[in-house]
Structure formats: structure tokens, C-alpha cells
Amino acid sequence: MRRKYLVTGGAGFIGSHLAEGLLERGYKVTVLDNLENSIADPDLDQNSQLSFVKGSVTDRSLVRELVAEHDAVFHLAAMLGVKTTMTHTIEMVQNNLAGTSIILEEAMRTGKKVVFASTSEVYGKGEPPFSENMDLRFGNTTKLRWSYALGKSLEECLCLAYGRKKLPITIVRYFNIFGPRQKDGSYGGVVSRFIKAALTGEDLLVYGDGSQTRSFTYVSDAVEGTIRCLEEKADQEIFNVGSRNEITILGLATKIKNLTKSSSNIVHIPFDKVYPHGFEEIPKRSPDINKIETILQYEPQVKLEQGLKESIGWYRRKLARGELS
Ligand SMILES: NC(=O)c1ccc[n+]([C@@H]2O[C@H](COP(=O)([O-])OP(=O)(O)OC[C@H]3O[C@@H](n4cnc5c(N)ncnc54)[C@H](O)[C@@H]3O)[C@@H](O)[C@H]2O)c1
The missing domain is CATH 3.40.50.720 (NAD(P)-binding Rossmann-like Domain)
Structure with missing residues (x-):
């Protein structure tokens, strides 16, 4: 069964x-x-x-x-x-x-x-x-x-x-x-937020100086x-x-701007403006994935640029059909 x-x-x-x-x-x-x-x-x-x-x-x-x-x-x-x-x-x-x-x-x-x-x-x-x-x-x-x-x-x-x-x-x-279907609103992930902004001509808002990294x-x-x-x-x-796709947030914004050939601006905004009640940013975040690779033979297949292109294609289609606000 x-x-x-x-x-x-x-x-x-x-x-x-x-x-x-x-x-x-x-x-x-x-x-x-x-x-x-x-x-x-x-x-x-x-x-x-x-x-x-x-x-x-x-x-x-x-x-x-x-x-x-x-x-x-x-x-x-x-x-x-x-x-x-x-x-x-x-x-x-x-x-x-x-x-x-x-x-x-x-x-x-x-x-x-x-x-x-x-x-x-x-x-x-x-x-x-x-x-x-x-x-x-x-x-x-x-x-x-x-x-x-x-x-x-x-x-x-x-x-x-x-x-x-x-x-x-x-x-x-x-x-x-x-990836596709991630929320693009202010509560969503940074990738979807940047892609949506780049495709609609809005500013790509980078919190702080953008030197913080994520994988x-x-x-x-x-x-x-x-x-x-x-x-x-x-x-x-x-x-x-996780993956080994570590990049700074500013680097990510620049990559997305280039991949979408967007004329949007990349604009820095201080953390205390985004989070008025105080915030603590994590400057660097990357995983050690040896354990899952060794025990479960998991190996991430999708490089950052490839994944971004897939996601951008999805957002483009959704925006063209009016299926994203
Ligand atoms: N997206 C990421 O990068 C990320 C990173 C780390 C951990 N996670 C974890 O992965 C999981 C999925 O995240 P996601 O990004 O898909 O988030 P998401 O918000 O898109 O999905 C969560 C879903 O849970 C539903 N939900 C919330 N409370 C519920 C409840 N009480 N009963 C039934 N449904 C409820 C929501 O309606 C939503 O559809 C979460 O547990 C999250 O903490 C996600």
C-alpha cells in the first residue's frame, strides 16, 4: 500500500x-x-x-x-x-x-x-x-x-x-x-522581497550596510x-x-538587480528604522552540512544563481498574470 x-x-x-x-x-x-x-x-x-x-x-x-x-x-x-x-x-x-x-x-x-x-x-x-x-x-x-x-x-x-x-x-x-511561492511581502524572505522590488521598479531595501551574510x-x-x-x-x-551559497545581503541585492536587468535603486536603511524596538542582527550565518552529507548522502544541487533565475521567472509570470499583489 x-x-x-x-x-x-x-x-x-x-x-x-x-x-x-x-x-x-x-x-x-x-x-x-x-x-x-x-x-x-x-x-x-x-x-x-x-x-x-x-x-x-x-x-x-x-x-x-x-x-x-x-x-x-x-x-x-x-x-x-x-x-x-x-x-x-x-x-x-x-x-x-x-x-x-x-x-x-x-x-x-x-x-x-x-x-x-x-x-x-x-x-x-x-x-x-x-x-x-x-x-x-x-x-x-x-x-x-x-x-x-x-x-x-x-x-x-x-x-x-x-x-x-x-x-x-x-x-x-x-x-x-x-524559491517560487515564497511570500514577497514585508514578512517574507529577503530573496522574494528583492525580486519583487527589482521587477516592479521599486527600491531594493538593504537593512544596515548589507555586509551581513546568509547561505x-x-x-x-x-x-x-x-x-x-x-x-x-x-x-x-x-x-x-542548507547549502554553501553564502553571500552578503548587499551582494544578493546586486545579483538580483543584475539578473533582472532592473533599473531599481539599492537603498540602505538603518536597522533601527526597520525595527524601532531594538534589533540584534546576526552578522554571518553559514551551515556546516557535513553531517547530512555523510549520513543521508544529501548534496545541495542548485547553485544560487540558478535558483535565483528560477525564482525570478516564477515572479515574472505571476506579476504578468496579476497573480501577485
Ligand atoms: N523559509 C525559511 O527559510 C525557513 C527557515 C527556517 C525554518 N523554517 C521553518 O520551516 C517551516 C515552514 O516555513 P515556511 O517558510 O514554509 O513558512 P510559511 O509561513 O510559508 O508556512 C507555514 C504554514 O503554516 C501554517 N500555520 C501556521 N500556524 C498554523 C497552525 N496553528 N495550524 C495549521 N497551520 C498553521 C501557515 O498558514 C502557513 O501556511 C516553519 O516551521 C519555519 O519555522 C523556514
């Missing part, structure tokens, strides 16, 4: 690609999403092997029913984004912690494997390249930007505690995933890394899911 997977947050950016990736590999998929931050993409395939349930991961009876019907759970549902973290801290912490707690409790009931989506944010102010076994270094809790990372790290602890009780569990720490991972690589976590050798492990 076809294996059947539950993808929470499957109407969002990574989750929708993950659902597609699972369907392409011949699995059945159920998406559970409350549609609070979902993407509406008319190009998304209708597929008889895909079911959609509108609801929340905080709804215990719904989660109990769904988990029992599936072979494993990919738990991606969460509120995220640096701005959301600072403007909706209470809702975000409550939503994410409650959801993960319920997913794990219900998975434990029937012994179902869980793959949990964590984040490179948990490395905080550590010294890159970040490897899975290093200590995590957060800033002061008065800076609310740390609430997302602290929450995700607490959720990781919960996962690992259930792991000790023999629940098969894998944690993936995603590093700046980008951008194309979404198809993230999906491959995540699906490999179904393997038994991934149980009770944490994996960085």
Missing part, C-alpha cells in the same frame, strides 16, 4: 513544495493548514493522492485523528519571520509551542515518526559555520527577536525528549530557504533533505539543511 504522510503547514511555502515532492515520489499526502499564512497558487497541481484539511495543529482531536491515519508527520506549521516575531510575539510563541507539543503527544500515542522543521536561527550569535553539536548562543530576552529561536530550540528539546521515549524523530534546521538554499534541495529524513538512520538526529 502507498505510504501516506501528513504535512502540517503544507499550504505554506516549504510545505507546498514538500507535499509536491512527496506526491512525485509516489506517496499519498494530507496537508493540514489553518491558511493563516498560506499561498494561493492556481498552478498548484490538483492530485487525487493529495487531501487538504483546513484546521489548526492546536486542535487536539483533529490532530489525533489525522496522525493515527498517517505513516509519519512532517511538522512545518508555524508562525515565523523576523517581523512577526517582534510584532506578534505572544501569538507566535503560543501557536508554535502548543502546536508542536500536541503533534508530539499524538505521535507518541501511535509511535508515528515526526520530522520537525526547526531553523538556523537557533544558532543565534554562535561562530559560523554552524554545526549541529555546537552550543547555541542567544541574545537577551529583552530583544524579542530571540523569541522565535528560543521557542524553536525549546520545541527541539521536546522532540528530543520524546525521542528518548523511543519516538522516531528527526529535526531539520533550515538555512534561508528560497541561501533552493527549496528543491530543502525538500530533498527533508524527505531523506524518513530514513531510519535519521531517527533521533538533528540535521542542518
Whole structure:
């Protein structure tokens, strides 16, 4: 019989690609999403092997029913984004912690494997390249930007505690995933924000001097890394899911401006203007991906420029059809 997977947050950016990736590999998929931050993409395939349930991961009876019907759970549902973290801290912490707690409790009931989506944010102010076994270094809790990372790290602890009780569990720490369908608004990722600005002639707003670096991972690589976590050798492990595509934010803006042949300006804007209640930027973020390469034979395939071209093509088509505001 076809294996059947539950993808929470499957109407969002990574989750929708993950659902597609699972369907392409011949699995059945159920998406559970409350549609609070979902993407509406008319190009998304209708597929008889895909079911959609509108609801929340905080709804215990719904989660109990769904988990029992599936072979494993990919738990991606969460509120995220640096701005959301600072403007909706209470809702975000409550939503994410409650959801993960319920997913794990219900998975434990029937012994179902869980793959949990964590984040490179948990490395905080550590010294890159970040490897899975290093200590995590957060800033002061008065800076609310740390609430997302602290929450995700607490959720990781919960996962690992259930792991000790023999629940098969894998944690993936995603590093700046980008690609088609990523939100382009102020709450979205920097790649989509820059592409949209470049294609519509608006300024590309670089926060600070732009010397901060990130390692951008194309979404198809993230999906491959995540699906490999179904393997038994991934149980009770944490994996960085990232790439070696490290670039400064100013370098990224320049690249996108050139690739789109845009006449937009690159404009610097001080952090305290973007985040008036105080912010702490992480100057450099890059993953050590040796562990996932060695254990799961994951190798990122998509170079930054190739991924940017794919994403730009998608945004161009969507803008031309009036499908992006
Ligand atoms: N995008 C990245 O670069 C990145 C980096 C690190 C970690 N992550 C993690 O990966 C996961 C997916 O991120 P994404 O970029 O696809 O975000 P996204 O916002 O596009 O997707 C999250 C989805 O979860 C849904 N959701 C939120 N709360 C829910 C709830 N209570 N019940 C049901 N659905 C709910 C939203 O409607 C949305 O569709 C998240 O857990 C995030 O923390 C993403």
C-alpha cells in the first residue's frame, strides 16, 4: 500500500513544495493548514493522492485523528519571520509551542515518526559555520527577536525528549530557504522581497550596510533533505539543511538587480528604522552540512544563481498574470 504522510503547514511555502515532492515520489499526502499564512497558487497541481484539511495543529482531536491515519508527520506549521516575531510575539510563541507539543503527544500515542522543521536561527550569535553539536548562543530576552529561536530550540528539546521515549524523530534546521511561492511581502524572505522590488521598479531595501551574510538554499534541495529524513538512520538526529551559497545581503541585492536587468535603486536603511524596538542582527550565518552529507548522502544541487533565475521567472509570470499583489 502507498505510504501516506501528513504535512502540517503544507499550504505554506516549504510545505507546498514538500507535499509536491512527496506526491512525485509516489506517496499519498494530507496537508493540514489553518491558511493563516498560506499561498494561493492556481498552478498548484490538483492530485487525487493529495487531501487538504483546513484546521489548526492546536486542535487536539483533529490532530489525533489525522496522525493515527498517517505513516509519519512532517511538522512545518508555524508562525515565523523576523517581523512577526517582534510584532506578534505572544501569538507566535503560543501557536508554535502548543502546536508542536500536541503533534508530539499524538505521535507518541501511535509511535508515528515526526520530522520537525526547526531553523538556523537557533544558532543565534554562535561562530559560523554552524554545526549541529555546537552550543547555541542567544541574545537577551529583552530583544524579542530571540523569541522565535528560543521557542524553536525549546520545541527541539521536546522532540528530543520524546525521542528518548523511543519516538522516531528527526529535526531539520533550515538555512534561508528560497524559491517560487515564497511570500514577497514585508514578512517574507529577503530573496522574494528583492525580486519583487527589482521587477516592479521599486527600491531594493538593504537593512544596515548589507555586509551581513546568509547561505541561501533552493527549496528543491530543502525538500530533498527533508524527505531523506524518513530514513531510519535519521531517527533521533538533528540535521542542518542548507547549502554553501553564502553571500552578503548587499551582494544578493546586486545579483538580483543584475539578473533582472532592473533599473531599481539599492537603498540602505538603518536597522533601527526597520525595527524601532531594538534589533540584534546576526552578522554571518553559514551551515556546516557535513553531517547530512555523510549520513543521508544529501548534496545541495542548485547553485544560487540558478535558483535565483528560477525564482525570478516564477515572479515574472505571476506579476504578468496579476497573480501577485
Ligand atoms: N523559509 C525559511 O527559510 C525557513 C527557515 C527556517 C525554518 N523554517 C521553518 O520551516 C517551516 C515552514 O516555513 P515556511 O517558510 O514554509 O513558512 P510559511 O509561513 O510559508 O508556512 C507555514 C504554514 O503554516 C501554517 N500555520 C501556521 N500556524 C498554523 C497552525 N496553528 N495550524 C495549521 N497551520 C498553521 C501557515 O498558514 C502557513 O501556511 C516553519 O516551521 C519555519 O519555522 C523556514
